[in-house]
Amino acid sequence: xxxxxxxxxxxxxxxxxxxxxxxxxxxxxxxxxxxxxxxxxxxxxxxxxxxxxxxxxxxxxxxxxxxxxxxxxxxxxxxxxxxxxxxxxxxxxxxxxxxxxxxxxxxxxxxxxxxxxxxxxxxxxxxxxxxxxxxxxxxxxxxxxxxxxxxxxxxxxxxxxxxxxxxxxxxxxxxxxxxxxxxxxxxxxxxxxxxxxxxxx
Numbered sequence: 124x125x126x127x128x129x130x131x132x133x134x135x136x137x138x139x140x141x142x143x144x145x146x147x148x149x150x151x152x153x154x155x156x157x158x159x160x161x162x163x164x165x166x167x168x169x170x171x172x173x174x175x176x177x178x179x180x181x182x183x184x185x186x187x188x189x190x191x192x193x194x195x196x197x198x199x200x201x202x203x204x205x206x207x208x209x210x211x212x213x214x215x216x217x218x219x220x221x222x223x224x225x226x227x228x229x230x231x232x233x234x235x236x237x238x239x240x241x242x243x244x245x246x247x248x249x250x251x252x253x254x255x256x257x258x259x260x261x262x263x264x265x266x267x268x269x270x271x272x273x274x275x276x277x278x279x280x281x282x283x284x285x286x287x288x289x290x291x292x293x294x295x296x297x298x299x300x301x302x303x304x305x306x307x308x309x310x311x312x313x314x315x316x317x318x319x320x321x322x323x324x
Contacts, residue, residue, distance in 0.1 A: 142257040156214055157207040170205050193240040196247055220290050228286030239279045244268040267322055270313040273306045 128149060137143045165171055171186045182188075186205055192198045209215045225232045249269055252261040280299040283291050313319075 140256065142254070146254055156209060156211045158210045160206060160208070165206060171202055193236060194243050195245045196243075197240070199247070221294060224286065224288040224290045228288060228291065231282050231286035234282040234285075235279060239275055239282065242271070242275060244272055246272060263317070266313060267317065267319075270310060273310055276303050276306070
């Protein structure tokens with residue numbers, strides 16, 4: 124594991140870039156929680172599409188059948204979940220409990236999916252732009268996209284709270300409340316320095 128980590132750090136040039144200091148950490152992945160499917164198994168079982176399969180190949184996979192996600196982040200998460208199925212009972216039941224809570228909260232689920240998620244930017248991509256090379260790749264447009272995401276979080280939090288589900292409140296509403304509070308200063312800064320009325324131009 125140590126030589127593999129060293130090779131990865133070298134390949135990504137993490138040490139050479141001083142902006143990475145304090146932003147990268149190494150942690151141990153608990154392999155017992157996930158089933159390990161190699162590329163041959165994923166291909167034989169048609170779990171996820173591979174480069175070169177074409178559009179028809181994508182639709183013929185389990186991922187293609189299940190992917191009704193609204194964001195690129197959700198699409199990537201679904202692919203990872205399918206490629207690494209859980210095998211720890213508590214984790215499986217926890218995921219199923221969340222699914223069950225959302226199935227029963229029809230109005231909240233519809234609001235989150237149709238009114239909020241499809242307006243979310245690709246946060247992973249934006250974060251990479253702000254963290255790579257000291258943020259030199261980030262533009263003013265990226266700041267505005269993060270702002271648009273930030274101001275939508277309270278409405279998403281309210282939609283989750285309206286589900287009246289302890290599981291959803293603990294898993295989503297409470298963490299969202301913390302993010303909303305943390306982002307107040309960021310929103311105020313954007314509102315005082317950027318003419319938001321001119322965004323479309």
